[in-house]
Amino acid sequence: MGDGVRYIGGDERRARLGLRHRLAPAARAGTPEEVADALVALHGSDPAAVYLAVGARLTDAAGTVAETDRALYGDRTLVRMHGMRHTVFAFPAGLTAVVHASTGLAVAARERASLVKDMAKAGAPDAVWLKETEESALAALGRLGQATASELAEAEPRLRERFVYAAGKPYEGVHTVGTRLLRVLGVEGKVVRGRPLGSWTSSQFRWALAPEHPELPPAEAQAELLRHWLAACGPATEADLKWWTGWRVTDVRRALAAIGARAVSLDEGTGYVLAEDGDPVTGPQEPWAALLPALDPTAMGWQGRDWYLDPELRPALFDYSGNIGPTVWWDGRIVGGWAQRPDGEIVWRILAGADGAGGIGRDAEAAIASEAERLTAWLGSTRVTPRFRTPVEKELGR
Numbered sequence: 001m002g003d004g005v006r007y008i009g010g011d012e013r014r015a016r017l018g019l020r021h022r023l024a025p026a027a028r029a030g031t032p033e034e035v036a037d038a039l040v041a042l043h044g045s046d047p048a049a050v051y052l053a054v055g056a057r058l059t060d061a062a063g064t065v066a067e068t069d070r071a072l073y074g075d076r077t078l079v080r081m082h083g084m085r086h087t088v089f090a091f092p093a094g095l096t097a098v099v100h101a102s103t104g105l106a107v108a109a110r111e112r113a114s115l116v117k118d119m120a121k122a123g124a125p126d127a128v129w130l131k132e133t134e135e136s137a138l139a140a141l142g143r144l145g146q147a148t149a150s151e152l153a154e155a156e157p158r159l160r161e162r163f164v165y166a167a168g169k170p171y172e173g174v175h176t177v178g179t180r181l182l183r184v185l186g187v188e189g190k191v192v193r194g195r196p197l198g199s200w201t202s203s204q205f206r207w208a209l210a211p212e213h214p215e216l217p218p219a220e221a222q223a224e225l226l227r228h229w230l231a232a233c234g235p236a237t238e239a240d241l242k243w244w245t246g247w248r249v250t251d252v253r254r255a256l257a258a259i260g261a262r263a264v265s266l267d268e269g270t271g272y273v274l275a276e277d278g279d280p281v282t283g284p285q286e287p288w289a290a291l292l293p294a295l296d297p298t299a300m301g302w303q304g305r306d307w308y309l310d311p312e313l314r315p316a317l318f319d320y321s322g323n324i325g326p327t328v329w330w331d332g333r334i335v336g337g338w339a340q341r342p343d344g345e346i347v348w349r350i351l352a353g354a355d356g357a358g359g360i361g362r363d364a365e366a367a368i369a370s371e372a373e374r375l376t377a378w379l380g381s382t383r384v385t386p387r388f389r390t391p392v393e394k395e396l397g398r
Contacts, residue, residue, distance in 0.1 A: 005264060006265065007266075008235050010307040012283075013235065015283025017332050018288055018332055020231075022034070022035055023056070026284055026285070028057055032071040039298070040297075041095075043089060043300065045088045046203070046295055047201065047202065048293070048387075049293045049387075050072075050080070051064055051068050053293055055375070056292055056296075056371075062377070065200055072090065073195045076211060079093050079096050081192040082104060082189075083103055084103050084244060085246035086107050086187065093211060096210070096213050098221045100213065100221075101218050101220075101221035101222075102216075102221035103225070103245060103246060104187055106218075108188040111188075115130070118163070118180075119177075122163035122167065124161065124177070129158075134185065138190065138191075147206055148197065148204070148205075149178050149207065153178050158177065159177055162175065182207060189210050189213075190209070191207045193208075194208035199382065201382060219255075222251055226241065226245070226261075227259045230272065230273060230277070231274055233302065235272060236271055237303075237304060238253070238270070239304065240301075240304055243302075261275065283332075287330065287363075288332075289328075291327075291346070293326055293384075294325045294386035294387070295323060295324065300324055310333075312352075313351050316337060316390065316391050317351075325337060325389065326386060326393055328348050330367070336351045336368075337393055340379070340384055346373075346379075347396045348368060
């Protein structure tokens with residue numbers, strides 16, 4: 001462009017996505033750690049989504065469950081913990097200190113203050129009692145190694161203390177100290193999600209002490225997290241960065257300046273890439289297909305999604321809270337949705353408006369069918385239902 005600011009169009013952004021998010025067959029990863037490093041964070045609020053996101057990107061998907069179990073619960077090279085926007089993710093272990101300092105500290109302070117305030121309003125024990133209970137519970141968890149909330153309450157009965165929340169209001173409820181306190185400790189980086197009860201699809205889990213990590217200055221950690229994310233997802237707008245991190249816009253701008261991010265021109269306005277990432281990127285030699293799970297970090301990576309998702313498709317693919325369901329991709333665009341039926345069959349549908357006047361073509365349909373077969377093979381007898389269900393997934397999954 002005449003002003004010296006390089007324009008990056010949708011084609012190049014989709015090329016970057018296929019390569020850097022390990023979705024094109026030639027770019028697939030060998031291990032779950034490589035997948036997590038490429039994506040920075042895997043959405044973990046639905047436990048199965050972590051495995052499905054990994055399996056979609058592995059060269060050999062047959063080892064998805066065993067290898068992801070190893071990374072999460074054996075080697076602990078992936079850690080499932082609270083991160084951006086008060087959401088649970090699976091992070092590379094090397095990023096836990098960065099995530100904690102960049103996003104967890106501010107949220108943690110609010111969460112603890114809220115718990116102390118709610119307990120005081122209900123006439124429950126005070127902050128001194130809460131601190132004593134916390135210290136006892138953490139010591140018990142250290143002895144046990146891993147424990148469910150109920151198992152931990154056996155070791156520290158004060159966790160069973162109940163108090164009324166929002167008395168007299170329509171949303172009044174009864175909370176236990178344990179439920180609220182463990183959530184606070186998770187955001188504070190003191191405990192993390194451990195091995196689930198039952199299979200890898202289970203939403204019931206054990207708690208474990210968080211791995212030790214250094215305490216970093218928040219501004220330094222924010223710059224480091226943004227550096228990792230732009231390497232994976234750049235270019236991105238300021239609005240994308242604010243949405244993904246959950247930070248204030250002043251924090252985003254400070255971090256962009258700290259890493260010397262380079263401004264580029266996008267269809268939706270000014271975007272940013274790392275200073276060393278301004279050269280044009282050519283895409284995979286062949287178009288690629290992928291079946292990505294609900295909450296996949298690629299589908300949820302940006303606030304502005306028009307460059308890979310036709311706005312007309314949103315009502316079918318998102319739930320009422322803005323969570324995206326399982327998606328079908330063709331060469332960098334979302335073109336449909338998929339689901340697993342009760343008998344285990346993987347079914348998919350190209351949505352109206354995604355395929356254009358001539359359809360996506362036989363080669364695309366064959367590639368998508370191949371991905372469905374690949375997914376069926378490694379899932380085997382396991383049945384997976386997304387935690388957040390969307391219109392097209394509900395319809396297909398009957």
